[in-house]
Amino acid sequence: MAPVGPRSGDAIFANMERVNAELFTLTYGATVRQLLTDLEEVDEVNKQLDQMGYNIGIRLVDEFLAKSNVSRCVDFKETAEVIAKVGFKMFLGVTASVTNWDADGTCCSIVLEDNPLVDFVELPDTCQGLYYCNILSGVIRGALEMVSNTSSFAQPSIPSFLWDVSLKTEVTWIRDVLRGDDAYELQVKLVKQVPEEYPYKDDE
Amino acid sequence: MIGVGKIKQYSNVLDKPLSKGKQEVSLSAFAFLFSELVQYNQTQVDNIAELERRLEDAGYAVGARVLELLCHRDKGNRRETRLLGILSFVHSTVWKVLFGKVADSLEKGTEHEDEYMISEKELLVNRFISIPKDMGTFNCGAFVAGIVRGVLDSAGFPAVVTAHFVPVEGQQRPRTTILIKFAEEVLLTFNPFIIANCILILDSPSAKGITHSLGFMS
Incomplete structure (x- = not known):
């Protein structure tokens, strides 16, 4: 099988245009605060953050494939590694690791060593149900769902992983430092692989 | 487990050492987030003025925190108490930290004593944004205007701050001017x-x- 491309996203991140993480952190904080004011219910905020993440994920995958030079992944295992090692590094400048695989290789955990979203953050008692970083789970879910769609119009020279399969996943938080845990752990569960239908219609 | 040892736990966010502010994320990550912020706010409003006000509010929250953070970290808990001092603090220090460069210009309004303008040829938040025709003069720079207002207001210089596109000759894209009108x-x-x-x-x-x-x- 072809190599998966870079083993880490360091070089790619170094070539990306970058901004101060504090601008990013504070802007995210302002977003969450606005959602809490508007929606009032913590559950609704979780949902909205996930939706925003999903919207980002389905767009971000284009840039990821174009800039990462990642070639086709053979299985979900490799895909998860690429997300953790290349994806997180490339966009957020942090690395994540993949652990806790289940026996059939369809469910794993992505553990974040560092998380730029949560600087300066402490959850007040009223927000204990809040998954502050829920946007991340949405991003992963969205990106995996769009994997194939992107490859259909990417230049042929860019090898992409899983050409004709869309990955439906469920992403849930297992551990969250803001809630008193010792790390950030996202469980990514592959629910099904949906073969894409050809040919693509122009209006899709 | 991998990585676990690296995250230290603090009972209180204030016990945590303040970062040096050197960490970076990709511009794309910020642009994606900002775009979601704008799109979400679009669903919450009926008109452009309201949208700008909401973006400004979001920016205000950032500005208030940036002032506190920078005064604490970079200025030994001191902050500017003079008008020109705080303006140049915004134009250089704040801009440099948030956008990686000093703002292109800081000018005093010619017609009114109480007006100042910070101009930027290509405002970071507007980099990937084009405004649809039907949205008129809407400028996402309202977010940055909010940041400026947040800094000024928290430092004790209340002002009305607005963002405007100003066409530049020979340039396809207009520059953004942040107009500050002090109380x-x-x-x-x-x-x-x-x-x-x-x-x-x-x-x-x-x-x-x-x-x-x-x-x-x-």
């Missing part, structure tokens, strides 16, 4: 007559307490 009391504080009075008061025995409160207000 009346801000300029009064710098009225020479009042300052003269302050000096008189400062000479009096109870000066210490008063300097304190003056420092807080100005």
Whole structure:
């Protein structure tokens, strides 16, 4: 099988245009605060953050494939590694690791060593149900769902992983430092692989 | 488990050492987030003015925190108490930290004494944004205007801050000007007559307490 491309996203991140993480952190904080004011219910905020993440994920995958030079992944295992090692590094400048695989290789955990979203953050008692970083789970879910769609119009020279399969996943938080845990752990569960239908219609 | 050892736990966010502010994320990550912020706010409003106000509010929250953070980290818990001082703090220090460069220009309004303008050829938040025709003069720079207002207001210089596109000759894209109109009391504080009075008061025995409160207000 072809190599998966870079083993880490360091070089790619170094070539990306970058901004101060504090601008990013504070802007995210302002977003969450606005959602809490508007929606009032913590559950609704979780949902909205996930939706925003999903919207980002389905767009971000284009840039990821174009800039990462990642070639086709053979299985979900490799895909998860690429997300953790290349994806997180490339966009957020942090690395994540993949652990806790289940026996059939369809469910794993992505553990974040560092998380730029949560600087300066402490959850007040009223927000204990809040998954502050829920946007991340949405991003992963969205990106995996769009994997194939992107490859259909990417230049042929860019090898992409899983050409004709869309990955439906469920992403849930297992551990969250803001809630008193010792790390950030996202469980990514592959629910099904949906073969894409050809040919693509122009209006899709 | 991998990675676990690297995250230290603090019972309180204030116990955590303050980062040096050197960490970076990709511009794309910020642009994606900002785009979601704008799109979400679009669903919450009926008109452009409201949308700008909401973006400004979001920015205000950032600005208030940026002031606190920078004063604490970079200025040894001191902050500017003079009008020009705080303006140049915004134009250089704040801009440099948030956007990686000093703002292109800081000018005083020619028609009004109380107006100042910070201009930027290509405002970071507007990099990937084009405004649909039907949205008229809407400028996502409202977010940055909010940041500026947040900094100024929290430092004791209340102002109305707005973002405007200004066409530039020979350039396809207009530049963004952040217009700062200070509240009346801000300029009064710098009225020479009042300052003269302050000096008189400062000479009096109870000066210490008063300097304190003056420092807080100005």
